Amino acid sequence: MSALRRYFRPEQVRELVLVVLIVALALFFGTQIQDYYTGRTFLRISTSIAIIATVAVGETLVVLTRNLDISVGSMVGFTAYFVGTQLMRHNDIAPLVAVLMAIGIGAAMGLLNGISVAYGKVPSILVTLGTLAIYRTILVEYSGAKTVVANLLPQWVLDLSSMNVFSIGELDFRLLVGLALAVVVLFQLILTYLPYGRHLYAIGSNPDAARVAGFLSQRIVLVAFVLCGALCGLAGFMFLARFSNITVVAAQGMEMEVLAAVVVGGVSIFGGSGTMIGALLGAAMIGLIDQSLIRWLVISEFWRRALLGLLILLAVEGDAVIINRLRSLWVRSELQMAPKQESQ
Amino acid sequence: MLMNAEKPPVMHMRHISKSFGATQALDDVSLSIYPGEVHALIGENGAGKSTLIKVMTGIHQPDQGEILLDGRPIQIRNSAAAQDHGIAAIYQEPMVFPDLNVAENIFISHRDRGAIVRWGRMYEDAATILAKLDVKLDVRMPARGLTLAAQQAVEIAKAISLKVRVLVMDEPTSSLSAHEVAQLFKLISTLRNQGVAILFIGHRLEEVLEIADRVTILRDGKWISSALRSQVTTEQVIQDMVGRQIEDFFAKSQAERGDLLMSVRGLSKENVFSDINFDAYRGEVLCFAGLIGARCTDVGLALFGVEPADAGHITFAGKEVKIRSPEQALDLGIAYATEDRRQFGLAIPMSVATNITLPTLRRYLTALGLVRQGDEYAMAEEYRQRLSIRAPSVKVEVGRLSGGNQQKVMLSKWLNANPKLLILDEPTRGIDVPTKVEVHHMINALAAQGLGIILISSDLPEVLAMGDRVLVMREGRQMGLFDRKAATQEKIMTAAMGHNRPAMEAQP
Numbered sequence: 025m026s027a028l029r030r031y032f033r034p035e036q037v038r039e040l041v042l043v044v045l046i047v048a049l050a051l052f053f054g055t056q057i058q059d060y061y062t063g064r065t066f067l068r069i070s071t072s073i074a075i076i077a078t079v080a081v082g083e084t085l086v087v088l089t090r091n092l093d094i095s096v097g098s099m100v101g102f103t104a105y106f107v108g109t110q111l112m113r114h115n116d117i118a119p120l121v122a123v124l125m126a127i128g129i130g131a132a133m134g135l136l137n138g139i140s141v142a143y144g145k146v147p148s149i150l151v152t153l154g155t156l157a158i159y160r161t162i163l164v165e166y167s168g169a170k171t172v173v174a175n176l177l178p179q180w181v182l183d184l185s186s187m188n189v190f191s192i193g194e195l196d197f198r199l200l201v202g203l204a205l206a207v208v209v210l211f212q213l214i215l216t217y218l219p220y221g222r223h224l225y226a227i228g229s230n231p232d233a234a235r236v237a238g239f240l241s242q243r244i245v246l247v248a249f250v251l252c253g254a255l256c257g258l259a260g261f262m263f264l265a266r267f268s269n270i271t272v273v274a275a276q277g278m279e280m281e282v283l284a285a286v287v288v289g290g291v292s293i294f295g296g297s298g299t300m301i302g303a304l305l306g307a308a309m310i311g312l313i314d315q316s317l318i319r320w321l322v323i324s325e326f327w328r329r330a331l332l333g334l335l336i337l338l339a340v341e342g343d344a345v346i347i348n349r350l351r352s353l354w355v356r357s358e359l360q361m362a363p364k365q366e367s368q
Numbered sequence: 369m370l371m372n373a374e375k376p377p378v379m380h381m382r383h384i385s386k387s388f389g390a391t392q393a394l395d396d397v398s399l400s401i402y403p404g405e406v407h408a409l410i411g412e413n414g415a416g417k418s419t420l421i422k423v424m425t426g427i428h429q430p431d432q433g434e435i436l437l438d439g440r441p442i443q444i445r446n447s448a449a450a451q452d453h454g455i456a457a458i459y460q461e462p463m464v465f466p467d468l469n470v471a472e473n474i475f476i477s478h479r480d481r482g483a484i485v486r487w488g489r490m491y492e493d494a495a496t497i498l499a500k501l502d503v504k505l506d507v508r509m510p511a512r513g514l515t516l517a518a519q520q521a522v523e524i525a526k527a528i529s530l531k532v533r534v535l536v537m538d539e540p541t542s543s544l545s546a547h548e549v550a551q552l553f554k555l556i557s558t559l560r561n562q563g564v565a566i567l568f569i570g571h572r573l574e575e576v577l578e579i580a581d582r583v584t585i586l587r588d589g590k591w592i593s594s595a596l597r598s599q600v601t602t603e604q605v606i607q608d609m610v611g612r613q614i615e616d617f618f619a620k621s622q623a624e625r626g627d628l629l630m631s632v633r634g635l636s637k638e639n640v641f642s643d644i645n646f647d648a649y650r651g652e653v654l655c656f657a658g659l660i661g662a663r664c665t666d667v668g669l670a671l672f673g674v675e676p677a678d679a680g681h682i683t684f685a686g687k688e689v690k691i692r693s694p695e696q697a698l699d700l701g702i703a704y705a706t707e708d709r710r711q712f713g714l715a716i717p718m719s720v721a722t723n724i725t726l727p728t729l730r731r732y733l734t735a736l737g738l739v740r741q742g743d744e745y746a747m748a749e750e751y752r753q754r755l756s757i758r759a760p761s762v763k764v765e766v767g768r769l770s771g772g773n774q775q776k777v778m779l780s781k782w783l784n785a786n787p788k789l790l791i792l793d794e795p796t797r798g799i800d801v802p803t804k805v806e807v808h809h810m811i812n813a814l815a816a817q818g819l820g821i822i823l824i825s826s827d828l829p830e831v832l833a834m835g836d837r838v839l840v841m842r843e844g845r846q847m848g849l850f851d852r853k854a855a856t857q858e859k860i861m862t863a864a865m866g867h868n869r870p871a872m873e874a875q876p
Contacts, residue, residue: 217485226465226476233463236427238451238477296467 035297038290042305046312053316060316063194070197071185073311074204075100075262079278080285080303081211082134082255085248087286088215090228090295091141091148093249096256097278098159099133101270103260105163108172108270115178122181126261127254133159134253138246156279164272174268184265200262205304207255212300224248228295277329284332285310287339310335376439378403378565379424379455379534384433386419393419394430395589401534406556406566408580408597410573410609416589417569421536424567425457426450451477454533456526460542462519466512470494473511474526497525501555517548524555535559536567541575542797545659545826546861553579572827573801577602585609606801625836626650629789629820632671635680640666641844644680648789648820653811655835656824659864663844664824668791671822672704673697685788698727701788705778705795714766714778721748721762724780751780755810772803779810789820796830808834828857840864 054060079096086093103126110125111117117125133155140151174182189202215221223244227234234241263275289306291298310332317328377400386394394416401407411417422428424435426444434441437453444450450457464473471494475481481490494507503521511519520540527535537556541549556566556579570576577583577597584594585608592608627650635644641663648654656664670677673691682689684700691697697704714723725732725744732744748762755776759769766777775795782790792811796804811834815821825831831838838855840847840863847863 218483219479219481219485222468222472222476222485225467226472229465229467230463233465236425236447236457236459236463238448239479240448296465 035290035299035302039299039302039305042289042302042309046305046309049309049312049316053312053320056322057316057319060319063196065315066195067198069312069315070201071266072315073308074198074201075259075266076278076281076285076311077204077304077307078207078255078259078262079282080289080307081207081300082252082259083282083286084289084291084298084300084303085211085224086148086252087291087293088224088228088295088298089245089248090231091245091248092283092293093134093137093152093252094149094279094283095133095137095152095156095159096252096282097275097280098156098163099130099253099256100260100263100275100278101273102133102159102163103129103257104263104267104274105167105172105270105272107261108177108264109167111178111181111264112172112176117178119180123258123261126257126264128257130257130260131250131254134250134256135246137253138249141249142242142246160272160276167272169272171272172264172268172270177264177268181265182268185268200265203258203262207258208300208304215300220244220247225296228292228297230296280329280332280336281310281314282307284336284339287336287343290339290343292343293340375402375404377401378438380436380439381420381424382434382436384420384423384430384435386423386428386430392589394423396433397586397589397591398433399584399591399594401565401567402582403533403565404560404563405581406560406568406579407582407584408576409567409569409584409586410576410605411586411592415586415609417586418538419589420586421457421538421567421569424450424455424534424536426455451530454531455536456530456532456534457536457538458520458523458527458540460539462516462523464511464514464519464522467510469508469510470498470505470514470522471507473522474507474529477526477530493529494525497529501525501528501558503555515548516543517545517551520544520552521555524559528559532564534565534567536569538569540568541570541572546828547659549575573602573605574829577605609801625652626818626820629685630671631681631683633681635667635670635677635682637666637670637675637677637679640675641670641677641841644839644841644846646839646846646849648822650788650818650820651815652836653815653821653823653834655831655838656822656841657826657828657831657835657838657860657864658841658847659826662826662841662864664826664841665793666844667841668704668793668822668824671697672702672791674704698785698787701786702791703727703782703785703787703789704791704793705782706793714774714781716767717765719763720752720757720759720766720769720777721745723766723777724748724751724762724784727781728785747784748780751784755780756806772799772807775799775803775807779807783814787819789822790814791822791824793824794826795823796825796827804830828860831855831860832857 079100083093083096106129107122107126111122137148137152137155140146141148144151184199187199189197189199191197215224223239223241226237227241227244231241260275264270267274285306286298286303287293287306288309289298289302289304291303313331313335314328317323317331379401381397381399384394384397385392397416397420399420409417409420419428423430424444426446426449429445435444436442442453444453444455465476468476471490474494474497475490491507498505498507501521501524503525505514505518505521511522514522540552544552556568559566568576568579580597582594582596583600583605585592585605587609628647629650630648632644632646636642644667646654656667658664666675669675671682671691673693673696676692682691684702689700691700691702694704715726721744725747729739732740732747734740745762751757752759752762757769757776757780758773766774769777779795795811796807799807811821811823823834825834832855835855836852838850838860840850840860842864848859850859
């Protein structure tokens with residue numbers, strides 16, 4: 025046990041447990057659903073995970089600072105629809121321009137959230153509850169009750185969702201999946217190696233201390249919201265590429281899946297701890313459950329959301345009880361190993 | 369002691385004034401801080417010490433006056449600017465980041481360590497700094513598990529690494545045990561020898577005068593005096609602080625011991641404390657003394673049912689009881705005034721009256737279950753006068769009162785519950801001397817009325833002055849129980865530091 029404690033932090037144990045749970049779930053669904061282990065199932069689940077994970081990375085940045093962004097679903101839906109419409113009207117927009125447009129629109133919406141939270145001093149849950157409704161309403165107004173349809177989109181968009189990066193046997197890894205993995209790795213590196221990443225942890229860890237520590241905590245929170253918006257924009261583009269047909273309710277309710285992914289992935293809702301790898305694992309678990317339940321006939325469609333809610337509660341409660349206990353165990357054992365300060 | 373009379377001050381504050389609304393927090397205060405010197409800033413709560421620090425560290429901007437650094441006037445717009453000028457502050461409650469490790473905490477405010485965090489070098493540099501300060505800490509350990517003293521050491525290391533020239537220490541000793549204070553003072557001496565100018569604020573006068581080279585006294589936002597430490601006496605300092613003579617520094621307790629109120633045998637809680645035995649009598653002040661980590665507070669919390677004990681027997685007013693919740697404790701007649709006013713004790717944004725009647729709200733309800741505000745205010749007003757709480761009215765928010773007055777509100781709240789036994793946890797921590805004396809008088813008066821009082825305190829002079837009997841704890845174990853006559857400073861300290869065997873209850 026003490027050897028285990030030396031080499032693993034509680035957070036890492038948690039991630040390990042998550043991997044085991046994901047494998048167990050995959051095995052379980054395999055016994056329940058016919059023709060489960062096929063390339064098609066993998067494709068559907070991995071693409072779903074890719075989108076959730078991209079948004080979850082953005083959400084993690086915000087949650088680390090002890091804030092919350094529940095407007096992500098509307099930001100994803102808005103960019104998917106907006107960029108889709110532009111591509112329908114102007115078939116000649118270059119792919120890179122379209123992606124940058126999506127990221128830019130997302131970032132602008134995130135900026136609005138960030139300014140209200142960091143400088144307006146309004147609690148983030150209220151700000152983003154407001155913008156959740158506002159961004160969606162703007163989308164409805166803008167759409168004029170029309171939808172984006174696949175056959176009017178340029179061919180490269182439609183090809184995107186079937187573009188392969190590499191394959192392992194029957195399992196194809198799509199470009200969207202590769203993109204999501206790149207995002208996770210990039211932001212994990214930012215968290216670990218850039219001062220900005222350390223500042224995010226610091227702010228969520230002790231906001232009062234951050235105020236007097238001499239770094240610009242308001243700006244850091246603002247940037248977290250902007251990055252979250254930008255990643256929602258990117259995810260919106262991925263959403264467009266995956267589904268091609270976009271209605272005004274696109275990505276509605278996605279905040280639920282994303283928040284579930286983040287908390288299941290071990291990002292503390294009280295800020296200050298969590299990793300992108302954890303968020304990815306959380307997204308993997310949520311995507312797996314979500315997509316498998318669609319095909320598991322035992323459970324009705326309507327129970328899927330209840331199950332997500334239950335997972336959020338379990339993760340938060342589990343954290344409160346288990347991780348805290350583990351942590352105090354760790355700290356105690358480290359204190360025992362550290363040279364005795366008090367002896368004189 | 370080396371004095372730098374000929375050296376120019378590193379920092380000079382000239383005619384600083386600052387007001388908040390109608391309150392004049394600072395009124396034409398001037399102060400010079402010299403390199404290699406510990407400059408003590410002394411004053412009652414509300415004297416303007418905190419505001420002065422906040423002006424120095426860029427949290428507040430002065431309305432008038434100027435700040436000179438090396439003779440040149442500077443503007444300190446925010447804490448980042450203060451840091452650039454080499455000014456840093458360490459507060460009463462250490463401002464560390466619990467989720468980050470020791471090394472990260474030391475370097476979190478650095479902006480000159482390149483665009484990419486080099487973990488290996490950071491750990492090495494952190495270890496070097498800690499070694500220079502003679503502090504033994506694992507740099508990879510998360511700050512969450514550190515003791516308050518260790519957290520302070522981390523903050524000092526951080527300040528040093530930022531090449532601090534002026535270090536402000538705002539009541540750094542108030543949460544430390546005697547041994548930790550000694551270590552901190554050693555650290556301060558090291559800094560002083562390295563030429564750092566230190567502005568030291570403290571409320572334990574003996575301590576402050578022990579470490580200071582120079583003393584400045586503020587009162588009601590005004591500068592009263594500045595002098596070399598060697599040229600002032602304790603009496604002069606107190607006189608300057610309060611502007612009047614204080615005949616007795618600590619009130620003496622004279623109450624007669626009444627009936628047996630509570631009897632505790634073998635009280636234990638796994639991994640927290642074990643085998644606590646004592647009797648508490650009406651009219652008596654029983655002190656729980658111990659250094660930080662002695663777990664006195666945990667016994668208090670167990671007696672009040674917040675964190676119930678898991679073994680042992682409690683007899684209260686003649687009946688064997690198991691205390692499982694604060695509600696039950698209150699019903700029995702046990703009240704507990706907590707150490708941490710902000711976290712556990714008071715609803716800061718609510719009014720004085722609401723706070724006082726909170727635990728006893730049932731008494732102020734109409735038949736329909738609505739609150740009779742008139743009665744509520746009347747009751748609160750009574751306490752405001754009885755305990756001379758300095759608040760313009762009972763409708764004022766508690767957050768706007770000074771620490772000492774908040775403490776009185778908390779006492780009122782529990783007195784209003786008419787307890788038989790009152791547990792007071794560090795009731796004078798962080799409050800100024802005159803208010804402290806008032807609180808001590810109040811405790812005496814309550815004991816004289818027949819209340820049983822358990823006073824948890826890490827302030828040794830307070831324990832010696834107030835305790836009819838003293839129970840000493842160390843790391844969750846009862847180390848001794850002394851009668852007033854037997855309780856000397858040496859005996860309590862040796863017991864608290866663990867140099868003698870656990871003693872049995874000294875039965876009368």
